[in-house]
Amino acid sequence: MNKEQKRISTPEILFQKMLNRIQSGEWKIGNAIPSERILMVEFGTSRLAIREALSMLRALGVLETNQGQGSIIRNLDTEIIGRLFPLLFSLEGDKTLEHIYQVRLAIESTTASMAALNRNENDLKNIKKTLQLLRTQIETDIEASIKTDLEFHIQIARATHNPLFPLLLETIASFVSYVQILSCKDNPQKKHKAMVYHESIFEAIQNQDSERARSEMESHLRSSANRMIKTGIII
Template sequence: MVEASTSTQTVFQKMLLNVQSGIWETGAKIPSERSLIDQFGVSRIAIREALSMLRGLGVLEINHGQRTRVKTVDAVTLGHLLPLMLSSGGQQTFDQVFEVRLAIESQTASQAARRRTSEQLERLKELLASFRDAMRNDGNTNAQAIDLEFHLEIARATANPLFPVLLEALAGFVSFAQKASCQNDSERSQRAVLAHESIFEAIRDADADRARVEMESHLRYSMTRKIRPDEPLFDDSDPSAH
């Protein structure tokens, strides 16, 4: 039983690498089951279980009577893959994801200041008011979801569809970070509100440089929070993480 499980996991990792490296191209049919058995040197059961795991992640599309194809990677797929890719866990993963967020969101804030529409600005204003109220009245209960939506709306305002896809893939972590950064800390909560206000004002004023600086400052302060070694970064019970 252990050997079979090990074979399945090994094949799963190799198949996933084929997708990530482009050996199995998006939209293309993967080799037949017989070919996969010969290629990986494992049983039919191990091949089918590995394919089922990849289907569960949203990487493969398996239709009855048709050859399996590689699916287009979207935010949902990335959201499933991130916990696998960020396997180190703990503080190292916390820091790594924030480095990515810095790279992405300093640009989204800057581009949003240049490209946002009046409707998007109004939506950001509404989210800012909701975030302020949530932080004041119920701590983190609703603030996490509102905070995520605020950052996503900024990404959408760039008019570049890749930005919201990438940020949404980090949704579970963004929610965790907001909760972890402000939990039982009134000073951090107040600073989070002030940071969101400053980011909004820069975008409202179409000041791209200031928007970038305010977003970077906000994220760098959030990065100063230290987490426990055993603290999970992705909460499987949180729907936003999937």
């Protein structure tokens, strides 16, 4: 029983038309698009429909709007993927701590290795700075050090010069940070151990030793994963 074609609403049509204009180059990236009032007469529709279509473009990250100025077309990079990842992950059930760590292991053993090959001096400087911050925080402010720890890993991901890796990592990590806080407290021995790993990873990346970077990262993650899973803390 073939249902009728679903009526396509006006904003939907406008959305498609605008998308076409962008793809065809009629609306160039970086340039401003006509004002809502103008679009209104141009498309022969109400402002409401225009605004809803623009909202859709905004939701996708193709459009950036500022009051008083207008809207400009943005270059839609891989950021959109990052925007959708959290949604995908939260809607799908069944995340155990172990699952998350397996993914993290897959991602980070690669980022460590790639970072060792692709890092430039600036990357190195950033990672080093974060590492130093971590070194002091780990003795004083546990909660802050968790954040810095994540930042350290993200810095490494950035050094791959593939924007997807930091995005992915942030998404994944948002699921575990809570646990880390509970786990790391009052465990000076473990803290020290983690710090040693961090230093080793940094060294390997500095020396562009991709294999060692990968294996140190693996050991680091495995050890912290084990610790947490053993303590039985589930998110």
